[in-house]
Amino acid sequence: MxxxxxxxxxxxxxxxxxxxxxxxxxxxxxxxxxxxxxxxxxxxxxxxxxxxxxxxxxxxxxxxxxxxxxxxxxxxxxxxxxxxxxxxxxxxxxxxxxxxxxxxxxxxxxxxxxxxxxxxxxxxxxxxxxxxxxxxxxxxxxxxxxxxxxxxxxxxxxxxxxxxxxxxxxxxxxxxxxxxxxxxxxxxxxxxxxxxxxxxxxxxxxxxxxxxxxxxxxxxxxxxxxxxxxxxxxxxxxxxxxxxxxxxxxxxxxxxxxxxxxxxxxxxxxxxGSLASQSVSLPPMSPPVKTSPKKTSSWKIPLFFLGGIIVLLGVGAAIYFFLPKASILITPHDITHDVEAKFEGRTIAPIGNQDDDVVPVRKIEKNYESMVTTEASGKALSGNQKARGTLIITNEYSSDTQPLIATTRFETSDGKIFRLAESVTVPGMTIVDGKRQPGIAEAVVIADAPGDEYNINPTDFTIPGFKNGVKYEKIRAKSSKGFSGGGGSDESMLSITKENIDSAAQKLKEQAKQDFLVAIEQDLLPDERILIDSIEVIDTQMGELPLAGSLGERFDIKGGFTGRAYVVSEKILKEKLAHRNLPERKGISFRVTDATLSFQNVLPRYDEDKVTFSVLSTLMLSSVIETDKLQEELLGLDEEGIKSILEKHAEIKRIEVNFSPEFLFHNIPKNEERVSVQVISE
Structure with a gap:
């Protein structure tokens, strides 16, 4: 049960x-x-x-x-x-x-x-x-x-x-x-x-x-x-x-x-009636007294612990939020000042030189290549024109160079003859990573006779002059593109004129200067400026120019160049200008916060590693404020005291005080750790 x-x-x-x-x-x-x-x-x-x-x-x-x-x-x-x-x-x-x-x-x-x-x-x-x-x-x-x-x-x-x-x-x-x-x-x-x-x-x-x-x-x-x-x-x-x-x-x-x-x-x-029964006799016992064990609620200890944490957080929050703090924002006077000065830049400035006209400069030199593409503008009849193209000549004979003069013949497998337009020298063989590599050279060839049958597709060429010799198999040529320009009709075609060639050469020099600027800008240090007028670009190797009268819609020319220029530090120039031209008004000192620089009359002398130039500058100046001293004077002041400080210091334009908490305090705390002073500009 x-x-x-x-x-x-x-x-x-x-x-x-x-x-x-x-x-x-x-x-x-x-x-x-x-x-x-x-x-x-x-x-x-x-x-x-x-x-x-x-x-x-x-x-x-x-x-x-x-x-x-x-x-x-x-x-x-x-x-x-x-x-x-x-x-x-x-x-x-x-x-x-x-x-x-x-x-x-x-x-x-x-x-x-x-x-x-x-x-x-x-x-x-x-x-x-x-x-x-x-x-x-x-x-x-x-x-x-x-x-x-x-x-x-x-x-x-x-x-x-x-x-x-x-x-x-x-x-x-x-x-x-x-x-x-x-x-x-x-x-x-x-x-x-x-x-x-x-x-x-x-x-x-x-x-x-x-x-x-x-x-x-x-x-x-x-x-x-x-x-x-x-x-x-x-x-x-x-x-x-x-x-x-x-x-x-x-x-x-x-x-x-x-x-x-x-x-x-x-x-x-x-x-x-009477019912017989037998019971067990037991000694009397006093009623038991119930003694309940003390029960400790398991939730009381965490509750007390949580309450203590809340109290500590409340005290910390009260200390943080209700103790006075003040943030003071100081606005100085800002002015602008235009100056002009002449300087001499030297790559090696004398140690201990106190001359304000001498500044250190750095010379940058680079060797590089540039290329331009020019459109052809001439007109020509294709009836008597000869086809032309570019060959890649290889030398697998020896490590010695092989010179080839102009008009050297190159023959195709079907017997068509093309001649070199200019002399060329083919480099000898070289050893790279233990392997023999042939010498390679490019050259322009012209068909031996006019006609459109010479407008051939890419093919291989041999040199008939080396026939029956070892060089005939070792010095060969091939074209990577088809030949064009040959014709036997009266159709009009574009041709390259002398004016096109001269214009392309001038464009190449300008492009070389731009390429040099791009290259040296990557090497500039912080606060460095290029003296643009000091840039010099010299062509060291001019590429092959096309012949006047050649047929084609466009042509490319390239060349090797050497460029050099002077660069100067803007920071040093601003310091030189500030020490020389800082104004002082009503006893207020100013410092340079920013400046704009413009260079004129730049005259480089690379043989002496010097350059002279003039600077036109607009200086942005701000009045000098000693924040540490001002903070000591502002401690414990009320609104009237702040006004007196503003009248006392002419270099200060405006004082702004932010109290925390704003609704309880209106005096600057006396503890400097709870006061911050910051200078801002408009």
């Missing part, structure tokens, strides 16, 4: 799970009062349900707390209302459920017994577990609530073994599990044996209107041939749990007091 546990309102889930683990029954009922701690948390109920599933047991929660029952049902724990279940959980009559020889009667058989009388020796359910056991012979009244009626039933074997007049007090052993303080508490589950009377006790017979017992009291163990002894229980079982059981069983239905129920029962027993 189910085992019932009665839980206090302040018991925690750890203790309730301990009861469940100790229970030997599969079905267990847990009675909770209103506002019980366990019923207020879904987490506790889920832990309770999970432990029951782990133990393989069924649990039912009985309580008058409607909210707690609803929460338990959401979790999945079956519940019952306390008012409907209390009468069945609290037996009205308690007897010894044993047969002769110590055999325990089945629960079903005991529940089916209809009792007509109540023995005066039997204890009341309200005193079950206490030391105040029924000893008087006063008659007992039976409750009028009758569910079923059966004829009186007695147990002869028990009646024969029980004396009729001897009444003794019997103390019932507390079988409730020990109170657990933690889930992992280790306790001994071994119970001390209870030595009871060796004589069988006769089952009492009740009147025609008894109350049916839905939950019989736990059977009393008997041990033959032994004297009655005191039941040995654990200290914890004889204190808190006994008192809670006694307090629960003293609850009576509405309108019936424990005294009246007890008196009525005694009267019914007197009318039924």
């Amino acid at each position: 189910p085992q019932t546990f009665f839980i206090d309102s302040d018991e925690e889930i750890i203790s309730v799970i301990g009861y469940l683990r100790k229970s030997p029954e599969i079905e267990n009922c847990f009675v909770f009062p209103k506002r019980s701690l366990v019923l207020q948390s879904a987490v506790n109920l889920r832990l309770f349900q999970r432990e029951a599933e782990k133990q393989g047991k069924r649990i039912v929660i009985i309580s008058q707390d409607e909210n707690g029952r609803q929460l338990a049902e959401r979790v999945g724990i079956p519940t019952k209302e306390y008012a409907a279940e209390i009468n069945s959980l609290r037996p009205e009559v308690s007897g010894l459920n044993t047969e002769k020889g110590g055999r325990q009667m089945p629960s079903g058989e005991l529940n089916s017994v209809v009792r007509d009388e109540r023995s005066p020796e039997m204890p009341l359910s309200s005193h079950l577990g206490s030391d105040t056991f029924s000893s008087s012979g006063a008659p007992l009244t039976v409750s009028p609530q009758i569910i079923t009626q059966r004829p009186p039933q007695t147990f002869p074997q028990q009646q024969e073994s029980m004396p009729a007049q001897d009444t003794r007090r019997l103390r019932i052993r507390d079988t409730s599990p020990r109170y657990q303080t933690a889930l992992n508490s280790v306790q001994s589950d071994i119970e001390s044996p209870a030595v009871l009377s060796a004589k069988p006790v006769q089952q009492p017979v009740y009147s025609e209107k008894p109350r049916i017992v839905q939950q019989p009291a736990p059977p009393i163990r008997q041990q033959s041939n032994s004297m009655p002894t005191l039941v040995q229980n654990k200290e914890d079982d004889s204190s808190g749990r006994n008192q809670r059981l006694e307090r629960f069983f003293r609850r009576e239905p509405v309108g019936t007091s424990p005294a009246a129920s007890y008196q009525g029962g005694m009267e019914d027993q007197a009318q039924l």
Whole structure:
């Protein structure tokens, strides 16, 4: 049958799970009062349900707390209302459920017994577990609530073994599990044996209107041939749990007091006659005093810790936000000043030179190549024009160079002859990474005769002059592009004029200067400026120019150049200008904040490593303010004091003070660490 546990309102889930683990029954009922701690948390109920599933047991929660029952049902724990279940959980009559020889009667058989009388020796359910056991012979009244009626039933074997007049007090052993303080508490589950009377006790017979017992009291163990002894229980079982059981069983239905129920029962027993019974006599014990262990709420310590942190943060915030701070913004006077000066730049300036006209300069030289493409603008008839093209000549004969004069013949495989337009020298073979590489040279060839049949596709060429010799196979040529320009009709075609060639040469020089500027700008140091008028570009190797009258839409020319120029530091020039031309107005000193520079009359002398030039500059000047000294004067001043400082220092145009927090303070703090001074420009 189910085992019932009665839980206090302040018991925690750890203790309730301990009861469940100790229970030997599969079905267990847990009675909770209103506002019980366990019923207020879904987490506790889920832990309770999970432990029951782990133990393989069924649990039912009985309580008058409607909210707690609803929460338990959401979790999945079956519940019952306390008012409907209390009468069945609290037996009205308690007897010894044993047969002769110590055999325990089945629960079903005991529940089916209809009792007509109540023995005066039997204890009341309200005193079950206490030391105040029924000893008087006063008659007992039976409750009028009758569910079923059966004829009186007695147990002869028990009646024969029980004396009729001897009444003794019997103390019932507390079988409730020990109170657990933690889930992992280790306790001994071994119970001390209870030595009871060796004589069988006769089952009492009740009147025609008894109350049916839905939950019989736990059977009393008997041990033959032994004297009655005191039941040995654990200290914890004889204190808190006994008192809670006694307090629960003293609850009576509405309108019936424990005294009246007890008196009525005694009267019914007197009318039924004398029933022989034998009880076990136990020494009297004083009522146990419940000593509840001090429970320290686990949430209090983190709460105190969190509160301390909040207090510290609040104090820090108050110190940071409410202590005065001031940010002072100073605006100086700004003016502009135009100056002109002449300087001499030297690549090697004398050490310790104090001359304001001498500044150090740096000379940059570079060798590079440039190329331009020019469109042809001439017109010519193609009837008598000869085809032309470019050949790539290779020398695999020896490491010596091979010169080829103009008009040297080159022959195609089909016998067409082309001649060199200009002399060319083919380099000899070289060794690169251990391998022999042939010498290579490019040359322009012209067809030996006019006609469009000489407009051939790329092909290989041989030199007929080396025929029947070793060089014939080792010095050869080939074209990478097709030849053009040959014609036998009167069609008009573009041709290259002398003006086109001269214009291309001038464009090449200008392009060479631009290429030099781009190259040296990548080598400039910070604050360096190029003296543009000092740039000199010299052509060291002019490329091949096309012949005037050649056919073609455009042509390319390239050449090798050497460029050089002087660069000067802007920072040094500004310092020279500032020391020489700084104005002073009404005793106010100024400093250069920025300047614009323009160079004129640049005269380079590369043979002497010198350059002379003039500078036109516009200086942006700002009045000099000593912030450290001014900060000391402003400490602790109010608005009137700040105005006096502004009148005293003519170099200051405006003072702006920002207080923090603004709504509490209007004086500059005296602590310099909480005052910042910054100079800003408009």
